Amino acid sequence: MTRLKALAAAAIISTLLAVSACGGDSGGPAAKDGEVTLRFSWWGSDARTKLTQSAIEAFQKEHPNIKIKGEYGEWAGYWDKLATTVAANDAPDVIQMDEKYLREYADRGALLDLKKAGDLKTDKFEQDTLGAGEFDGGLYGLNAGINSFAVLANPAVFKAAGVALPNDTTWTWDDYNRIAAELTAKLSGKGWGTGVIGANEAGLNLWARQNGESLWTPDGKVGVSAGQVTKFYEYVLKLRDSKAIPAAETVAQDMTASLDQTSLATGKVAMSFGWSNQLNAFSKASGQELKLLRIPSTTGQATKNGSYYKGSMFWSISARSKQQQAAAQFVDFLANNPASGNILLAERGVPANTEIRAAVTPKLQPADAASAKFIQDIGKELGEPSPAPPVGGGQVEKIIQRYTTEVLFGRLAPDKAAQQFLDEVNGELK
Amino acid sequence: MRRRDNLTAYLFLSPWLLGLFLITIGPMIASLYLAFTDYNLIQAPEWVGLENFTRMLSDERLHNSLRVTFTYVFVSVPLQLAIALLLAVVLDRGVRGMAFYRSVFYLPSLLGSSVAIAILWRQVFGTEGLLNQVLALVGVEGKGWISDPSTALGTLVVLNVWTFGSPMVIFLAGLRQIPTMYYEAAAVDGASALRRFFGITLPLLTPIIFFNLVLQIIHAFQSFTQAFVVSGGSGGPSDSTMFFTLYLYDRGFGNFDMGYASAMAWFLLVVIAIFTGVNFLVSKYWVFYEN
Numbered sequence: 105m106t107r108l109k110a111l112a113a114a115a116i117i118s119t120l121l122a123v124s125a126c127g128g129d130s131g132g133p134a135a136k137d138g139e140v141t142l143r144f145s146w147w148g149s150d151a152r153t154k155l156t157q158s159a160i161e162a163f164q165k166e167h168p169n170i171k172i173k174g175e176y177g178e179w180a181g182y183w184d185k186l187a188t189t190v191a192a193n194d195a196p197d198v199i200q201m202d203e204k205y206l207r208e209y210a211d212r213g214a215l216l217d218l219k220k221a222g223d224l225k226t227d228k229f230e231q232d233t234l235g236a237g238e239f240d241g242g243l244y245g246l247n248a249g250i251n252s253f254a255v256l257a258n259p260a261v262f263k264a265a266g267v268a269l270p271n272d273t274t275w276t277w278d279d280y281n282r283i284a285a286e287l288t289a290k291l292s293g294k295g296w297g298t299g300v301i302g303a304n305e306a307g308l309n310l311w312a313r314q315n316g317e318s319l320w321t322p323d324g325k326v327g328v329s330a331g332q333v334t335k336f337y338e339y340v341l342k343l344r345d346s347k348a349i350p351a352a353e354t355v356a357q358d359m360t361a362s363l364d365q366t367s368l369a370t371g372k373v374a375m376s377f378g379w380s381n382q383l384n385a386f387s388k389a390s391g392q393e394l395k396l397l398r399i400p401s402t403t404g405q406a407t408k409n410g411s412y413y414k415g416s417m418f419w420s421i422s423a424r425s426k427q428q429q430a431a432a433q434f435v436d437f438l439a440n441n442p443a444s445g446n447i448l449l450a451e452r453g454v455p456a457n458t459e460i461r462a463a464v465t466p467k468l469q470p471a472d473a474a475s476a477k478f479i480q481d482i483g484k485e486l487g488e489p490s491p492a493p494p495v496g497g498g499q500v501e502k503i504i505q506r507y508t509t510e511v512l513f514g515r516l517a518p519d520k521a522a523q524q525f526l527d528e529v530n531g532e533l534k
Numbered sequence: 535m536r537r538r539d540n541l542t543a544y545l546f547l548s549p550w551l552l553g554l555f556l557i558t559i560g561p562m563i564a565s566l567y568l569a570f571t572d573y574n575l576i577q578a579p580e581w582v583g584l585e586n587f588t589r590m591l592s593d594e595r596l597h598n599s600l601r602v603t604f605t606y607v608f609v610s611v612p613l614q615l616a617i618a619l620l621l622a623v624v625l626d627r628g629v630r631g632m633a634f635y636r637s638v639f640y641l642p643s644l645l646g647s648s649v650a651i652a653i654l655w656r657q658v659f660g661t662e663g664l665l666n667q668v669l670a671l672v673g674v675e676g677k678g679w680i681s682d683p684s685t686a687l688g689t690l691v692v693l694n695v696w697t698f699g700s701p702m703v704i705f706l707a708g709l710r711q712i713p714t715m716y717y718e719a720a721a722v723d724g725a726s727a728l729r730r731f732f733g734i735t736l737p738l739l740t741p742i743i744f745f746n747l748v749l750q751i752i753h754a755f756q757s758f759t760q761a762f763v764v765s766g767g768s769g770g771p772s773d774s775t776m777f778f779t780l781y782l783y784d785r786g787f788g789n790f791d792m793g794y795a796s797a798m799a800w801f802l803l804v805v806i807a808i809f810t811g812v813n814f815l816v817s818k819y820w821v822f823y824e825n
Contacts, residue, residue: 180767187787191575208790212576353678353771354661360766499789502768509771513683532789 138169140427145175146200147182149363149385159444163437170430178362190214195422197431201245204498210244211495216421217242221432233456236415245418249453251381252411253306255397261374265290272397273406280400284348287374297348299376300355302340302508305500311336313410314402324494330522337511337518352512359505364389380478381416381453384471396478407485416453454479496532503528568796575790586797599781607754610694618698622705643699652763659689683774693760701746708742740821748813755806
């Protein structure tokens with residue numbers, strides 16, 4: 105009997121130990137005296153992860169008492185994971201944030217007002233680029249780079265098809281369709297002209313801006329009309345019917361594929377839509393030197409194609425971080441320190457810190473140099489910045505992908521898809 | 535002494551009991567409360583009464599997810615059980631190297647709900663996947679099976695049917711329980727193999743079939759991983775693989791609507807309970823217990 109009791113006691117103790125280990129302090133502070141550990145999460149390709157790791161090492165060399173633990177993954181899973189960790193009161197200290205979710209988190213008090221984070225200087229930022237992360241008087245995300253929506257073109261595929269690269273300062277949507285269809289025809293089964301527009305909401309936003317509307321209004325409502333979305337989807341159908349884009353199944357597959365597996369990265373399409381700073385990642389993935397082209401316009405004037413400088417991503421700090429000072433030091437390093445500037449270069453977009461931008465520009469690798477030059481070139485043509493998505497706006501990417509798929513498979517007519525798209529987006533706004 | 539024995543028993547049970555209360559019952563009570571609240575994961579939940587449940591009535595994506603889930607359950611479970619039974623009967627005939635075949639057929643059950651297999655599935659049924667390459671060899675033009683809304687759910691059904699191993703092993707055990715004297719008597723009377731199967735095997739196996747049916751239906755209603763990985767987390771294309779559980783996850787974690795997601799979880803629990811209950815009621819009419 106005593107032996108049994110001893111066994112039972114052992115069983116209980118071990119269970120309790122196991123349980124307490126589960127609930128143990130996560131990312132706990134202060135292991136040795138004064139040493140802190142920060143958790144830092146980002147999404148992105150392998151190329152980004154390598155650069156970011158080097159930047160972390162450089163920071164740790166300057167701050168031997170701060171350890172940074174990186175948490176990274178693909179775009180698609182990133183937001184689910186972030187939501188889960190924030191809900192569990194276990195958010196990373198430093199968060200790579202996107203415009204789409206900035207308000208979502210900030211409005212609910214999950215992000216720190218960076219103006220109140222002491223060690224973070226923002227004096228080298230232009231007001232416009234700072235403004236993108238600012239609302240209700242607080243700064244909740246610090247611009248980590250500037251980019252713009254663009255067409256990514258693969259000159260090797262153009263060459264294989266025997267089609268000349270177009271003049272992107274004058275092309276219209278009809279030109280775009282015609283050129284892409286010609287590419288498909290001349291590639292005779294080996295590839296297609298372009299990926300689809302409508303795989304994310306940025307294309308629709310520019311389409312709307314070209315027609316005097318905008319996806320979001322400054323007061324956080326939907327600003328695009330059913331008529332304009334219908335026209336947008338009619339154009340998507342034109343691309344399908346002229347065979348400018350691959351079969352609907354391939355398009356649908358691309359929407360959830362990781363960057364390295366998309367048709368653009370595997371050299372199956374000559375063009376696709378993306379962000380200017382992705383030039384680097386797509387070039388690496390495809391092994392080709394891709395080129396950035398301006399988005400086509402309705403009128404054939406690049407100045408009216410609706411483009412704008414977007415904060416490609418932001419640095420945010422969790423409001424519940426126990427290491428806010430160290431986190432601010434780290435964000436300051438990422439944003440303002442020439443050492444990190446020289447490592448990160450323009451992979452996350454052209455640096456928003458003007459001093460770093462000037463210092464880094466001559467050192468850029470071909471792809472980053474090209475995207476930096478593109479950003480500079482289009483500077484004179486840009487319109488007003490685009491209003492940031494309201495709370496609930498983060499859902500719009502998945503919603504537009506779903507309706508684009510419905511249209512491509514012929515399951516919904518453009519006008520029906522447009523109406524349902526708007527109803528659903530409106531339903532998500534809070 | 536008795537009481538002390540009981541105490542010892544409970545002490546030994548304690549690891550399991552702790553798990554039950556901390557990992558199952560605790561969260562269940564929490565989610566029951568959250569089902570009546572508006573909870574965005576970050577701020578404190580707000581009581582909204584039955585609003586989440588009334589919202590479910592008019593949520594068309596939820597209705598679609600129910601359609602998808604029901605189709606999946608009612609197509610994949612019978613198919614899976616039929617194949618499991620067929621193979622169990624064949625293996626039971628004393629095939630040479632039976633232990634080997636049993637392990638081989640059981641293997642997919644171990645792997646089937648894993649992320650790795652779902653990723654493999656994505657590759658096999660993709661536009662340039664293995665299946666299309668094989669089809670191309672015989673001159674058939676394939677398609678993007680998982681990215682076409684009309685076939686995407688089918689690939690998931692195939693994936694589930696493929697994991698027939700666990701019901702098969704249970705069937706095999708059941709077949710072993712059937713006394714051989716019945717078969718001997720039937721053989722003496724000149725009954726054919728088919729007649730023996732329908733006259734002896736099937737009736738005596740009904741309790742096992744019932745057991746497998748209940749288990750697999752519950753299991754299929756809760757499927758999540760396969761659809762999540764194969765569709766890249768989107769339930770797409772066009773919501774065609776949007777299982778109820780996947781939509782629940784999307785609302786809770788993708789849309790910061792954990793109150794609604796909790797209400798959905800309880801709704802699913804009720805649906806599964808109803809189906810299991812009906813199963814038990816109907817079982818009276820077709821399940822045959824020997825004694």
